[in-house]
Structures are given as structure tokens and as C-alpha cells.
Amino acid sequence: MKFKRLVASVVMGALFSGAAWAQVKVGVVSSSTGPVAMVGIPQKNSVPLMPTKVGNLTVQYIPLDDGSDPTASVVAIKKLISEENVDAIIGPSGSPNAMGVIQFAAEAGVPLLAPVGTAAVVLPMDDKKKWVFKTTQNDQLIADALVGHMAKTGIKTVGFIGTSDPYGENWAKVFTESAGRKGIKVVATERFQRSDSSVTAQGLKVLMAKPDAVLIAAPGTPAVLPQITLYDQGYRGKVYQTHGAALPEFLKLGGKKVEGTVLAASLMLVLDQISDSHPSKKIALDYVNAYEKLNGSKPATFGGNVFDAGLLLKNAIPHAAAKGKPGTPAFRAALRDALEQTKDMPATQGVYNMTAADHSGFDERGRELIAVKDGKWTLIQ
Amino acid sequence: MEFPIALMLVQDGITNGAIYALLALALVLVFAVTRVIFIPQGEFVAYGALTLAMLQAGTVPTTLWLLVGLGVAVTAVDGVPALRAGRPGRLLGVAGWNLAYPLGLAALLSILPLQSLPQLAQVALALAIVVPMGPQMYRLVYQPIASAPILILLIVSVAAHLTMVGMGLLFFGAEGQRTPAFSDAVLDLGPLMVPGQTLVIVAVSLTLIVALFQFFERTLYGKALRATAMNRVGARLMGISPSLAGKLTFFLAAFIGALSGVLIAPITTVYYDTGFLIALKGFVAAIIGGLGSYPLAALGALLVGQLESFSSFWASAYKEVIVFTLIIPVLLWRSLNSRHVEEEE
Numbered sequence: 001m002k003f004k005r006l007v008a009s010v011v012m013g014a015l016f017s018g019a020a021w022a023q024v025k026v027g028v029v030s031s032s033t034g035p036v037a038m039v040g041i042p043q044k045n046s047v048p049l050m051p052t053k054v055g056n057l058t059v060q061y062i063p064l065d066d067g068s069d070p071t072a073s074v075v076a077i078k079k080l081i082s083e084e085n086v087d088a089i090i091g092p093s094g095s096p097n098a099m100g101v102i103q104f105a106a107e108a109g110v111p112l113l114a115p116v117g118t119a120a121v122v123l124p125m126d127d128k129k130k131w132v133f134k135t136t137q138n139d140q141l142i143a144d145a146l147v148g149h150m151a152k153t154g155i156k157t158v159g160f161i162g163t164s165d166p167y168g169e170n171w172a173k174v175f176t177e178s179a180g181r182k183g184i185k186v187v188a189t190e191r192f193q194r195s196d197s198s199v200t201a202q203g204l205k206v207l208m209a210k211p212d213a214v215l216i217a218a219p220g221t222p223a224v225l226p227q228i229t230l231y232d233q234g235y236r237g238k239v240y241q242t243h244g245a246a247l248p249e250f251l252k253l254g255g256k257k258v259e260g261t262v263l264a265a266s267l268m269l270v271l272d273q274i275s276d277s278h279p280s281k282k283i284a285l286d287y288v289n290a291y292e293k294l295n296g297s298k299p300a301t302f303g304g305n306v307f308d309a310g311l312l313l314k315n316a317i318p319h320a321a322a323k324g325k326p327g328t329p330a331f332r333a334a335l336r337d338a339l340e341q342t343k344d345m346p347a348t349q350g351v352y353n354m355t356a357a358d359h360s361g362f363d364e365r366g367r368e369l370i371a372v373k374d375g376k377w378t379l380i381q
Numbered sequence: 382m383e384f385p386i387a388l389m390l391v392q393d394g395i396t397n398g399a400i401y402a403l404l405a406l407a408l409v410l411v412f413a414v415t416r417v418i419f420i421p422q423g424e425f426v427a428y429g430a431l432t433l434a435m436l437q438a439g440t441v442p443t444t445l446w447l448l449v450g451l452g453v454a455v456t457a458v459d460g461v462p463a464l465r466a467g468r469p470g471r472l473l474g475v476a477g478w479n480l481a482y483p484l485g486l487a488a489l490l491s492i493l494p495l496q497s498l499p500q501l502a503q504v505a506l507a508l509a510i511v512v513p514m515g516p517q518m519y520r521l522v523y524q525p526i527a528s529a530p531i532l533i534l535l536i537v538s539v540a541a542h543l544t545m546v547g548m549g550l551l552f553f554g555a556e557g558q559r560t561p562a563f564s565d566a567v568l569d570l571g572p573l574m575v576p577g578q579t580l581v582i583v584a585v586s587l588t589l590i591v592a593l594f595q596f597f598e599r600t601l602y603g604k605a606l607r608a609t610a611m612n613r614v615g616a617r618l619m620g621i622s623p624s625l626a627g628k629l630t631f632f633l634a635a636f637i638g639a640l641s642g643v644l645i646a647p648i649t650t651v652y653y654d655t656g657f658l659i660a661l662k663g664f665v666a667a668i669i670g671g672l673g674s675y676p677l678a679a680l681g682a683l684l685v686g687q688l689e690s691f692s693s694f695w696a697s698a699y700k701e702v703i704v705f706t707l708i709i710p711v712l713l714w715r716s717l718n719s720r721h722v723e724e725e726e
Contacts, residue, residue: 033547035654037555164698191698195658197400197649200393201693204386221557225650232576249556253650 024059024317024326027080028306029091029101034068035194038220038247040093042303043115045295049287050310054317057326066092073097074104081108087326088113088335090309093302095120095166098132106131109329111336113312115305117219117244118166119174122359133339134360135308135349137266137367139170142243143178145264145367149380150213151182155238158184159211161202161226163218164191171217171242187211194222203229213237219244224253231257238262243367247300251375261372262380266349268301270370273379279346280365283311287348304348311347312339388573390690396579396648398686399586400641404663405670405678406593407637412672413610414630416531417523420538423660424545425511425638427653430646431549432639433507434558439496443552444510445487451517452479458521479517486510500563504643508636515635516628523631524624542657549653557650560643582644589637590679602629662689662704669711 028047031040047061062084066072073092080086081104088111092098095118102121105112106128114121119138122129150158158179162168168191176186188209190202203226206214216226216239223245230239239261241250246265251258267274267284274281287307291299316338324330342354342361350366369380404422411419428444435442456479463471486509495503522541526533564577597603608616609626617623638660642651645659662685669681685704692703 033550037550041555191700192693193658193701195652195655196693196700197645197655197659198393198397198690199693201390201690202697204389205694205697208386221650221652224559247556253557253559 024054024057024088024313025084025086026059026061026310026313027077027084027086027089027091028061028063029066029073029076029080029089029093029097030063030306031068031093031097032065034066036068036094036097038300039302040065040068042291042300043091043093043306046287046291046299046303046307046310048294049290049307051314054314055321057317057321059313059317062086066097068094068097070094070097070100073101077101077104081105081110085327086110087332088313090306090313091115099166102128102132109332109336111332111339113309113339115302115309118170119360120166120170125357125359129359130340130356131336132359133309133312133354135305135312135347136360137243137349137362138360139174139242140178141362141364141367142264143171143175145364145369146215146240146242146262147175147178147182147184149262149264149369150179150184150240153238155212156184157187157209157211157213158240159188159190159206159209159214160186161190161192161199161206161214161216161218163194163222165194165219167219167244168217171215175215175217192218192222192226194218194220196225199226199229200233202226203233203235206230207233207235211237213240215240215242217242217244220247221245221249221253224250224258227254227261228257243301246370248298249300251372251377254372255375258372259375262369263371264367264369266301266304266366267368268299268304268348269377270368270379274368278365279351280348283346284348301349308347308349308352312342312345312352315342315345385573386694390694391687392573392575392579394687394690395683396582396686397689398683399583400645400659401663401666401685402679402682403586403589403637403641404660405666405682406590406675407634408660408664408667409670409672409675409678410606411630411634412667414606415519415523415527415534415627417534418531418538418664419634420535420542420657420660421518421545422634422638422663423656423658424542424549425515425635426642426645426656426659427549427553427651428511428514428545428656429507429639429642430560430651430655431553431558431642431653432510433503433643433646434560434651435553436495436498436503436507437560441487441490441495442507442510444514445483445490447548447552448510448514448517449483449487451514451521452483455479455517455520478513482513500561507643508639511639512632512635515631515633515638518635519627519631520624524627527623527627546654546657553653555653557652557655558646559650560646562647578647582648585640585644589640593633606630665705665708668708671715 030043032044044063047063052059064076066076090113095116098114098116098121112132113135114132115135117136121132122134162171172189179186188206190205192199192202216223223241227239241261241263243265245263246269267280271285316335319338320331320335323334340354342352345352350362352361354361370377371380407422408419411417432442432444456476459475460472562578563581566577568575597607605621606626609621666682666685667678670678689704692700
């Protein structure tokens with residue numbers, strides 16, 4: 001009898017919690033299935049770790065999967081806005097997906113926190129993109145770090161191999177500009193597909209140009225194949241990777257053949273080597289431990305990007321609550337303004353300093369130079 | 382272009398082409414016998430490769446539970462009518478293949494020290510898990526609609542493909558896997574260094590093609606399949622069971638698919654959804670052969686492999702566009718040069 005009553009109260013609670021007052025609703029759209037699933041799964045798994053209580057307001061998260069399909073992202077966003085009347089949206093996982101939903105979020109006046117790679121969602125800033133905040137490091141920030149390392153180690157020519165998707169395209173553009181400023185020449189630019197079973201031809205083309213170093217720009221584990229191919233073709237020079245390769249699986253798949261790789265990424269890969277004075281260390285460590293306890297494995301950086309979105313909201317919600325009730329346009333507009341005012345807020349990926357012009361807000365505390373040494377990520381001091 | 386580089390590109394094209402050839406043969410075979418355009422062919426590639434990777438990681442592959450689940454379903458579908466008809470012998474046969482075999486395999490896998498087994502044994506186990514799904518799939522998905530029009534079979538194939546990709550994500554996760562090479566040896570031919578894995582792929586593909594040829598030319602079952610492919614009604618009148626022909630075909634298709642997966646796993650990173658694109662290129666090759674000719678399909682596969690390799694060299698950003706655009710002139714040429722045979726419905 002007691003049990004029955006308990007079940008009844010839990011069910012009633014679940015039914016009525018949706019209608020509870022003074023509650024902030026946040027939609028989370030991730031690609032936990034489909035080709036971008038490796039990005040979306042840690043994002044989805046991070047949702048239960050995000051703050052559920054801010055001041056005297058409760059925060060309810062409504063996770064949806066878009067199957068990596070940009071059209072499905074738009075449907076999900078529209079559903080969250082019109083049916084759930086959400087106050088903010090976190091997602092979607094993929095760059096093309098995010099580009100497609102910006103106008104709908106802007107029209108409805110809902111802040112969108114996009115954990116995507118491409119800077120195009122916040123740059124150049126305009127009337128629509130002012131509703132978007134990006135919780136990943138801009139490619140520019142990472143590229144500058146890599147180019148800095150190249151210049152310091154005397155590298156003059158670089159070969160580039162990137163994926164033929166927005167990630168690789170943007171990297172080709174950003175990196176070529178950044179390298180040009182330091183007098184480093186990009187002598188070969190090659191593309192490959194995530195699903196390719198061989199990049200032998202691209203590797204040969206790059207090696208023919210005899211570069212001092214090679215940069216590989218691919219999101220996730222596809223970054224491994226070109227590097228292994230180059231190694232098998234006898235290339236023993238320096239290989240650089242982007243933050244897209246910053247995953248534990250990169251080491252597992254690459255093994256001995258990715259030894260010596262240099263990349264720049266958030267501190268999450270080398271937490272134990274970061275000095276305790278870094279403002280992000282404790283937050284990132286707590287997040288990683290909580291994630292591991294819940295899911296049994298360490299999170300990829302992508303999960304941290306979504307978790308940070310939760311922290312940004314937590315920081316902004318009290319300011320917005322002073323100006324309006326959750327669920328109203330006034331609250332959402334105030335929430336956007338508050339997000340834009342974020343100052344010196346440490347999170348798992350670095351320290352956020354938003355301005356009207358910069359909706360990503362990272363500085364050099366958001367990236368570390370990391371090398372693969374003895375099969376482990378090692379901080380370059 | 383320098384000569385050694387051209388040679389390396391040719392070699393790369395042959396390696397990929399050999400895999401496409403195997404898949405093209407399987408697609409032609411399935412279409413000829415059952416009129417099914419077998420889109421899930423690629424999923425067997427991914428299942429084979431990733432099941433092997435799981436075995437090598439020392440875990441019991443999750444695909445095993447799919448095998449058990451399909452087995453239970455087939456037993457229910459086939460066993461109940463056999464029981465009603467009072468044929469306990471048949472029931473025993475059905476249950477033996479579909480219940481006892483997967484459960485026995487599960488028991489075997491839980492006992493064996495998977496990680497330390499020789500590589501060939503691991504491959505055999507991976508095939509033993511994945512290949513029986515072919516005939517099971519035919520029984521559950523295609524046999525009930527065996528006489529439906531080609532279009533319906535195609536739509537069902539798309540559904541089966543999407544289901545298998547979804548289950549693949551569930552079984553293997555989103556991250557890709559690689560397996561160690563079968564051979565680290567490198568054959569030094571002057572300017573050309575041929576990795577052992579390439580030799581293994583080409584050798585296995587050739588062996589399999591010859592074996593298939595022998596099977597179709599010399600064995601009773603092979604001849605039965607050929608007869609069904611030529612004339613379904615006639616073959617049935619001669620006492621060839623269409624459902625047996627279907628299951629046998631799907632067994633071969635699943636075997637070829639899983640073996641291709643095992644072969645490419647050491648040279649590339651295989652994801653749960655990698656198979657589709659590989660099989661699609663096999664399909665382009667099969668189209669070059671008009672979905673009817675085995676030698677033309679194999680030649681087409683080599684052509685696709687070379688085209689892919691050289692277009693990656695010259696214009697890597699447009700590689701897929703170039704490979705898939707090839708299908709247009711081929712279709713044009715075929716529709717102008719061959720007389721139309723309308724499928725009898």
C-alpha cells in the first residue's frame with residue numbers, strides 16, 4: 001500500500017512538474033544518432049549533470065535528438081519553441097545544423113547556446129546571430145596557437161589535409177590566413193571524406209610538396225586516418241592536429257603512429273598536468289568525475305561544451321529573473337542580455353568573457369598546447 | 382605525375398577495387414536470385430569489422446544478442462507452423478539452427494579467452510556471429526514478400542538498412558575502430574612498397590571469386606541458384622525451393638559482406654555507418670555490369686577503385702562527385718545499347 005502511494009505520488013509529481021510555476025525550461029538538441037553521434041552522445045550524457053536549481057528557480061531540461069539531420073534540428077527547435085515554450089536552447093551538435101536553426105531561434109527571441117565548431121554561427125555578428133552564443137573555442141584561437149608553435153620551431157612550409165565539410169573548409173581558410181601573417185606557406189591543400197577507406201592519394205600529393213609539417217583538420221576520430229597514412233608512406237616530420245582530434249580515442253586508434261603529434265585544445269585533455277591556479281581546473285575536474293561516475297567513461301570535450309552552456313545559463317538566469325517571469329518574452333530577452341554580459345566566468349573549457357561583438361568569449365586560457373608523448377597527452381610548457 | 386606515384390595510386394585503387402568487386406558480386410547475386418536490391422549489404426561490412434574489433438578488445442560482441450534475438454524470432458515464425466502440422470522433426474531442425482546455434486556460440490564466447498586467441502580464430506568467430514544474420518534476415522524480412530514488385534522490395538531494403546544502421550550505433554557506439562593488420566610484411570618491388578595487407582585483400586578477393594565460380598559451375602546448390610536467377614518459375618517447377626535459394630543467397634551475401642569488413646578493418650577506421658558508402662560504390666560497379674553480369678561488375682569495381690584513387694589525387698574535394706557521376710554515362714550507354722526486358726510481375 002505504502003509502495004502504491006509512493007508510485008502514485010511520483011507519477012503525479014512527474015505529471016504536474018511540467019506545469020509548475022517559476023521554472024526555467026531549457027531545450028537541448030543533440031545529434032545522439034547519425035554521423036555526428038560521436039559528438040552528440042557525450043553532449044546528451046552531460047545533460048543530467050547540469051544545474052537543475054538556480055536561486056529559487058528550478059531548471060528543466062528537455063533533450064531531443066536530431067539524428068544529425070539539419071532538417072530534423074529545425075523541427076526540434078520549432079517544437080521546443082512552440083510546444084514547450086522554452087526560455088533557452090542548447091544545441092544542436094553539428095555546424096550545418098546550427099546554421100540552419102539560427103533564424104528560427106532569432107525570430108522567436110530564444111537565446112541559442114551552440115556547442116558547435118564553426119565560428120560562422122557568431123561571426124560576423126548581425127541581428128539574428130546576436131541570439132547565438134558559442135561554447136567552443138573559435139578556430140582562430142586554436143590556429144593562432146598552432147601557428148605560434150610552428151613559427152617558434154622554425155617551420156616554414158605546411159601541408160594541409162582537411163575534411164570536405166564546414167569544419168575542414170573553415171580551418172583551411174582560418175589557418176591559411178593565420179599562417180600567412182607569420183610568413184608560413186601552405187604548400188598543399190587536400191580534402192578527404194570522413195567515410196573514406198583510403199587517403200593514400202591525398203597523402204602522396206602532400207608529400208610531393210615536401211612540407212616541413214602537416215596539419216590535419218578533421219572532427220573526431222577521422223583525423224587519425226590521414227596521419228597513419230602519412231606515417232606508412234614514410235613521413236616522419238611534425239604533424240599538427242586541431243582541437244577536433246582531442247579525444248581519448250585518437251590515441252587508441254593511432255597508437256605508436258601518432259607519437260609526437262602537436263595540437264591545441266581545451267585543458268580537459270591534460271587536467272592532471274594543469275597548475276591548480278588555473279580557474280577552470282576544479283570545474284573541469286568535477287565535471288569529468290561526475291560524468292565518469294554516471295556514464296562509466298570519460299567525456300569527450302564535446303560534452304564539456306554543452307556543460308558550459310548550462311553554467312553560462314546558471315550565471316545569467318538570476319539577472320534575467322529580476323526582469324521577468326520565466327516563459328515570457330521579457331525573460332528571454334533579459335536572459336540574452338545577461339548572457340552577453342558574462343564576465344570572467346570560469347567553466348570547463350576556459351574562461352568566458354562575452355561582449356556584444358564576441359559571443360564565444362574565449363581568451364588564451366581556453367586553449368593549451370598539447371603533444372602526444374609516450375602514448376599520452378602531455379602539456380607543452 | 383611521376384611514375385612511382387602513379388604506381389602507388391594504381392595499387393591503392395586495386396586494394397579498394399578488390400573490396401568493391403566482392404560487394405558488387407554479392408549485390409548482383411542477390412538481385413539475380415531474389416530481385417532484391419540489397420542496400421543493407423554495407424551494414425554487414427561494418428558489423429563484420431566491428432564485431433572482430435570487439436572480439437579483439439576481449440569483450441563478447443553485442444551483435445551476438447542480435448543473432449540470438451533473430452534466432453528466437455525465426456523459431457517462432459517457422460516453429461509454430463511446424464508444430465501445428467505435427468512435424469516435430471522440422472521443429473527440431475529450426476530450433477537447432479536458430480536457437481541452439483546462437484546460444485551455443487554465446488556459451489563458447491563466454492568461455493574462450495577472446496583477446497589471446499590467434500587472429501584467424503577471432504575472424505572465424507566474428508564471421509560465425511555475423512553471417513547467419515543473412516539467412517535469418519531473409520526469412521523474417523524478405524521471404525514473406527518474396528513475390529512483391531521490385532519497388533516494394535527496394536523500399537523494404539531501405540527500411541532494413543536504416544534499422545541495421547540504428548542498431549549498429551546501439552551495438553558499437555559512435556566511435557570508429559581499427560584492427561591490427563593480418564601481416565606487417567612489406568613486399569619491396571623496386572619503386573613500389575606493397576604492404577602485406579594489400580596482398581591479403583587481393584589474394585582473398587581472388588580466391589573468393591574463383592571459389593564462387595566453382596560453386597556456381599560445379600555444385601548442385603550453385604546450379605540451383607543459377608537456375609533460380611534465370612527463371613524463377615521454371616526453377617520452382619523443377620523442385621528448387623525459392624525460400625532455400627533466397628536463404629542461401631543471403632548467406633553468401635552476408636558472408637561476403639562480413640569478410641570484406643574484416644579485410645578493410647586494418648587499413649581504415651570503420652564506423653557503425655561506414656559500410657553504406659562502401660557498398661554504394663560496389664553498387665556503382667554492379668550497375669556498370671547491368672546488375673546481371675559478374676565479370677563486368679568485377680571490372681567495374683576495379684574501374685571505380687582506380688577512378689577514386691586518381692580523383693583523390695587530382696581533385697580530392699570532388700572525389701565522391703566524380704565517382705558517383707560515373708553512373709550517369711554508364712546508364713545512358715546501357716539504356717541506348719541494350720534492349721529492354723520488362724520485369725514480369
